[in-house]
Amino acid sequence: MDIRKPFVAIIGAGQVGATTAQRILEKNLSDVVLFDIVPGMPQGKALDLMEAASVEGHDKRILGTNDYKDIADAEIVVVTAGLARKPGMTREDLLSLNAKIVTEVCSNIKKYAPNAKVILVTNPLDLMTHLARKVTGFPEKRVFGMAGVLDAARMRFFIAERLSCLPREVEAVVLGGHGDLMVPVSSHSKAKGKPVKGLLSAEELSQIEQRTRNGGAEIVALLKTGSAFYAPASSICEMAKAILKDEKKVLPVCAHLQGEYGVRDIYFGAPVRLGRDGVEKIMEISLTEEERKGLRLSAEKVKQGIAEVDRLGIYENTRVSS
Ligand code: TXD
Secondary structure: OOOOOOEEEEEOOOHHHHHHHHHHHHOOOOEEEEEOOOOOHHHHHHHHHHHOHHHHOOOOOEEEEOOHHHHOOOOEEEEOOOOOOOOOOOHHHHHHHHHHHHHHHHHHHHHHOOOOEEEEOOOOHHHHHHHHHHHHOOOHHHEEEOOHHHHHHHHHHHHHHHHOOOHHHEEOOEEEOOOOOOEEOHHHOEEOOEEHHHOOOHHHHHHHHHHHHOHHHHHHHHHOOOOOOHHHHHHHHHHHHHHHOOOOEEEEEEEEEEOHHHOEEEEEEEEEEEEOOEEEEEOOOOOOHHHHHHHHHHHHHHHHHHHHHHHHOOOOOOOOOO
């Protein structure tokens, strides 16, 4: 299968990876290379997706592979490889296991796709994005994470549901780390162009903010095994589109902040202009004092996590496939 440039490589052909591949193909955005370490699995999913092409009416191709050589020259590499927490596993256990996987994956990205933009998806998101930057050594504007588009999409849906309007008629911004301390920015949320602060009571807004923070956990509790993947895949696709089509669109992205919002030297959710070069500019928006305070708390938590990742000291001796 000849893959045509510019293409997107997806590492990890699980729920999020495979659904992202499907979205990219069916929106006719680009060809896809789908990589996983499980023999036959990415090949099987790629074949299944190709067999849908005539019915879906797209003209894109997908290659399933267990060989990192196939990601060479990718325009974008999406990293969804990793494990989800299992019963009895601590957050630290998950952190160290996923850190090892992300380190191995990123060493191979560095070797085989040194010019790619890298979108991290694996959790814990802010920390894995920090690790990916360390391991690849790529410029900051080419290494970033997906979380804010998803968190904002969830908030848009919750607002739309409450106001009986369409989710696409709602604008929302969610900043900060991708965890319990994320900051839904209600002061910038609008429905049909009107600030939601004037349309919903403070209590209703606070319930929506809390449901947004808990959005991932709500789905995990319903699914029993695994976590959300449809909305995450849509969110990754939105970011890939902004890059492939050089849209220069402003989206909330986990980007490397250097003083913006009073936050320095960590990967953190902020609105950025996304285009062909990756993160082209970090945008600053005005915030209320409460929102600023929330961001400071969230930044502290991310910093503690980064110290934990750095203590693991696993950047060295990583396996790079030959
Ligand atoms: O907002 C966000 N950033 C997120 C993050 C939204 C949804 C999911 N989020 C996280 O993405 C989730 O917590 C996980 O850490 C990842 C992937 O979630 P997914 O639901 O897709 O997990 P799966 O279905 O278990 O798929 C993981 C795949 C699986 O096919 C493994 O075989 C593969 O990862 N895997 C690897 N691929 C390549 N290389 C290595 N070493 C490897 N190890 C596992």
